[in-house]
Amino acid sequence: MxxxxxxxxxxxxxxxxxxxxxxxxxxxxxxxxxxxxxxxxxxxxxxxxxxxxxxxxxxxxxxxxxxxxxxxxxxxxxxxxxxxxxxxxxxxxxxxxxxxxxxxxxxxxxxxxxxxxxxxxxxxxxxxxxxxxxxxxxxxIDFEKPQITQVKIVENDTVAGSIVFETAPWVSYTIKDSTFYSTGEGWEMHPIAGMAFEKTTKRIVYNSGDIAVGTRNVSELAPGLIKAHHWKNSKLIPGTVVTMRSYYRxxxxxxxxxxxxxxxxxxxxxxxxxxxxxxxxxxxxxxxxxxxxxxxxxxxxxxxxxxxxxxxxxxxxxxVSKNGLYEGMMDDAINIHGTYLKIMEKIDSKTVVAKYMHGQAYGFDWGYKGDAVQFVKSKTMELWDHQNTIVSIEPVRSDKNEPIKEFKIQFKKKLGNEIDPANFDIGIENLTWTASVIFTGNTIRNNRARGALFSTPKPTLIANNLFDHTSGCAILLCGDANGWYETGSCRDVTIRDNKFVNALTSMYQFTSAVISIYPEIPDLQGQTKYFHSGIRIENNEFETFDNPILYAKSVDGLIFKNNEINTNNEYPAFHSNKQTILFERVQNAEVSDNKVDGEKAALHN
Structure with a gap:
């Protein structure tokens, strides 16, 4: 297709x-x-x-x-x-x-x-x-000695709970106090997690996800041959390749x-x-x-x-991202978003102090004079109709050499009494620094977590791509002002003419279906508005071994039309979501003219 x-x-x-x-x-x-x-x-x-x-x-x-x-x-x-x-x-x-x-x-x-x-x-x-x-x-661009450590499983004694693994030829290492460390020019790293890959296909092992790795209580049997005395995992059959890593980036x-x-x-x-x-x-x-x-x-x-x-x-x-190839990475092929600031203090009716909240997002500018902004109630992810404009923005810090984490922001219009951090948590989104997206003709395969993430209110086209064995969901539309603090609501998304092959072979965050529309909303029952809108999913082909194709939460206006779903037996079905289409707080939805194994099927729950 x-x-x-x-x-x-x-x-x-x-x-x-x-x-x-x-x-x-x-x-x-x-x-x-x-x-x-x-x-x-x-x-x-x-x-x-x-x-x-x-x-x-x-x-x-x-x-x-x-x-x-x-x-x-x-x-x-x-x-x-x-x-x-x-x-x-x-x-x-x-x-x-x-x-x-x-x-x-x-x-x-x-x-x-x-x-x-x-x-x-x-x-x-x-x-x-x-x-x-x-x-x-x-x-x-490449590195002679990557910090990710690749090993091959040689023996797996599931009864004793021990594994023998062999390091790849380019890997150098040391063992200190029975702990395995990979080494390189000017660095040393203790792997704490890993991904398991099938030897011949280079696909991530079915239903494995992130695994613990046996890098403590090890001994060297021969150069490059290590025995992990307390590593038990029945899925790691001999020949399986494991990429061991830390979470440092x-x-x-x-x-x-x-x-x-x-x-x-x-x-x-x-x-x-x-x-x-x-x-x-x-x-x-x-x-x-x-x-x-x-x-x-x-x-x-x-x-x-x-x-x-x-x-x-x-x-x-x-x-614009076209004709690309994305494979073997430890996370998504593409992620597009802004960053919510959390309002910490309301100084007066036009002025607030707001802060970067995530430990991997601070130190750089957030906005400029003249930028348009909007506000979100974090627990329900409801946007106020009130939008505003930045008149001035300046860092709040005791020393100019400190990285920027907080800003004093003055707005053009009064905020209104309801926008007050004394009442509930509030995020600010910069609407000026959002982009339209064209993601076409790309191949995403054999990677961890998810395929493609989009969180922008501007027009987004996702077309003619191949999503092949993404171990989590293939496409995620998200938004979160509580954990990652990544904006924001999607308003105009077209997902068409893509092919999805056996996505969702493992469980990860937000992976409720092959296409997962999953804003993080702590209080969904308290929500009265809708977060995403204007989403069209048409003329796509799904090859799948499991049930969930589309999950959507808090959407006003969604079309799922003229899609083909073909089932196979490559893996056993395992996902906890047993419905082909599952909606939570979705209105104005059209599900029509879709086929399952060549036959027209009514898929709406």
Whole structure:
């Protein structure tokens, strides 16, 4: 059922970059600046100096291409830049060690020419800060020794409760006080959790989810062969591959901050200790052929990134992701959201103090003068009709060197007596920093948790994608002002012409069906309004071994029409939700003209 993206869409998406091609382009070849491949040298300081020279020569009005000679470039922490970055949905420790920093550039393309950028130690490979009309193309990002530790199960004595595992050839480790630690250049990590993969398919083992790993009470039987004396898991049959990790996520593979018109073409991220790509406070981002993926079918690895493949926090304009491949990551393929601030104090009728609440979301701007905002009652996730405009916003902190966590915000209009944190918890959403989305022609497969997450009130198109063995739900529409504090309500979502193959093989947060519309609402019974609206799910194909296809909560206006559901026996059905379609507080819904195994079926509960 996958269909081609209409030609007019392709033309529109490529417009911003085709305009650049109409002008005469100046090319800077990095080899003329001494940046050469395949020599094992530490490229970090050499490239840093070369970019500095090139930047001094660039005239911002002319299009520029900075080009690598094809080959492998190694980057080590020694001699690399140190920067203080506060990165959304990552651990906020500083400074970061940066391989390549591109800052305040205009009209520049970085052409990797098919090169491989190989990083060592613990680094942020590429940071794009404050750029305009800048794109990256034809390059690969990888790490010589990933912090995720891959092992293979050799023996499993389920009676004694012990497992023998073999480390992958690239893994280095040490055992201290009978505890296993993986090691690398400048780092040491104790794995505490893992994912189990089928040896031949590289799919996550059915109904396994996150597993405990036996990294304590271990002994070495031979180099690379470890016995875990107290590790019991009957699902880990010999040959199963386990990726063992911590939950630490210091940096993404690519960090985009305060940019405009940023593009990526044929860029591949094979590993990052955080997300593949994290963009924040950026206007207009275009991904064509972006991959967070293995190095092909013969890659001995089973994993890619520690967290999401791509993640967009407080971005505006449009986000376009097309023709991508996302596999083996330890979280979602894409997540688009803003961040709720929690109102801590109401100073007067127009002024509040509000705060970032999650430990991985603070330290960066939240809004600016003139931005539109709206307010949500956290327990029921009900939006006030009252919207407002920021007149002024300033950080509240005792020292200017402290990371930003609180803001004093003054609004244009009076808030009204009901918007008062003395009465109940209240979140603020920045409506200006929300984006429209086009997510088309992508493949998402063999990953942990969920496929794609969208939380934006702007038009969102999810079309012609293949969701293949996402271990949690394939698509999630969420919103939460209580835990993650990720905004917000969806108002215009089209999910059409996608194919879903055996999603939901394990249980994770918010995974109540293949498509799960699941805002976090602590007091659903007390809710009188609806959170999401305007959702159309049409002409999709579902191949499934289990029952739940669609779950929706707190929606006003939902269409599920002309979809095909084909059942199979690849796995036993296990989900606690036994209904094909399950609604909780949904009104104005249409469920029609759907088929199950070729026959028309009434699916509404």
């Amino acid at each position: 996958l269909k081609k993206v209409p030609l007019f869409v392709v033309l529109v998406l490529g417009l911003s970059f085709s305009l650049k091609a109409q002008k005469k382009v100046k090319v800077y070849n990095l080899e003329t600046y001494g940046v050469l491949p395949d020599n094992g040298q530490n490229t970090a300081p050499l490239l840093q100096e070369a970019l500095k020279k090139i930047k001094s020569e660039i005239v911002n009005t002319e299009p520029v291409v900075i080009k690598f000679k094809k080959g492998r470039y190694d980057f080590h922490p020694d001699g690399a830049l140190k920067r203080e970055y506060y990165i959304s949905n990552h651990d906020q420790d500083n400074p970061k060690t940066v391989g390549i920093e591109l800052e305040t550039l205009k009209n520049v393309t970085i052409d990797g020419n098919g090169s491989e950028l190989m990083f060592h130690g613990r680094m942020l490979p590429i940071a794009l800060i404050g750029n305009s009309n800048v794109s990256l193309k034809d390059l690969r 210091p940096t993404p593979g690519i960090f985009v901050h305060k940019g405009k018109d940023i593009g990526f073409e044929n860029v591949k991220v094979h590993y990052a200790e955080g997300m593949g790509l994290l963009a924040q406070l950026t206007e207009n981002i275009y991904l064509d052929g972006f991959e967070v993926a293995l190095r092909g079918k013969d890659d001995p690895r089973y994993f890619t990134t520690q967290a999401d493949a791509t993640h967009f926090s407080a971005c505006k304009g449009e986000i």
